[in-house]
Amino acid sequence: MYYYTRRGRKLASFSPLPLPAAPEPGESEEVTFLIDCPPEERRASFLAADPRHLTAQRDSVEWLDSRRIDAPEPELPEWLARRLKHGGLRAVNFRHPAWERVVFGERRQPNRKRVNLLAVGDVGGTLLTALKLLGGENISTIGICDLSAATVARWTAEMSQISWPWNYEALPKVEPVAPEHLFECDVFLFAAAKAVPPVGSGVQDVRMAQLAANRPLVESYARQARSAGFGGLFVVLSDPVDPLCRAAYRASNAGPDGKWDGLGLLAEQIQGFGLGVMNARAAALAQQDLRYLSFLSDGRSFGPHGEGLVIANSIKKYDDAISRELTEQVKTANLRIRELGFKPFVAPAVSSGAMQLLLALRGQWHCGSVCLGGVWFGVRNRYTVNGLETESLELPDELFARLKETETGLRAIE
Known part of the structure; x- marks a missing residue:
């Protein structure tokens, strides 16, 4: 030593x-x-x-x-x-x-964070509302930025009219933020999307259909974060969450010659919030079907927000057949909403976005995609004063084999 x-x-x-x-x-x-x-x-x-x-x-x-x-x-x-x-x-x-x-570097953080949100569309608007209502103890101000000035003005006005009577400073203040000031914050939320396949389009994996469109967007803001010397948390909410995290990391760390130089965002600064809603969907199914009941006490969710997702019905009493069945139901749950004629964005914005962010800011265990060997992989994790911690469990062989298969699949996405 x-x-x-x-x-x-x-x-x-x-x-x-x-x-x-x-x-x-x-x-x-x-x-x-x-x-x-x-x-x-x-x-x-x-x-x-x-x-x-x-x-x-x-x-x-x-x-x-x-x-x-x-x-x-x-x-x-x-x-x-x-x-x-x-x-x-x-x-x-x-x-x-x-x-x-x-x-x-200074590890002490302010008790209440400044959060900046890029894009207040369907997901962003729902996320903003949830953070306004739930984030008073952890968030001081939410800055919002969007291509549409009218959209920003609308949401700023709407949010200013939400407060507890006679306790008007309890909830976070919402204000416009200019694009050039997006990284003057503690947390940056990327909820921008260039294209979302319309309801009825027949696209089965909507998330991967968005990769080509959304990758240049996230890369652009990752480079801006590098230029700004951003030291906060860079959160990706847009689909596909996990490959976009990887794209942001690579773009932010590409020097003038295009090669990795390590002068941009640290891998641990980037987290994808897509797994939370998958975990919540598994819990909802477990509350409806006794075959999945063990998930509520001993289940886990792993992997990406989409293809490659792994739901374990239980860690101690893992049943591979039941777990695969539950995984498939969770993975396709968004299609049920689309069949009703609606885009499934409310639960993702709240369960994956607002709830996981607040848990992360509190230093509590939450669902998020973190860097494991160069790919972003959804796990139970938390931020501590001594760094990011990922949960380690004694995983059954069949379950671990599924995780390795997912890791291989994520690594193949370029």
């Missing part, structure tokens, strides 16, 4: 690094662990929840069941092992160009 000090901060690593050496830290000293791995396809920092997180050269869906991580388990000093066990160890990749910014 090697120990270092830089700018008054104690650091530890398994690797000899070109940093000033230091004695072993004391039990109560704050320590950041430096890993030394290829940085392009992984998070720059994360909460180390298993010793093998510190030796693995890459992350992947194996991190959802730490028993399956293909890396040696290191021997840690007792004080460091205790710190890791209790969620007190942050790992930062020394090879990432932004490693010092990550280590020495």
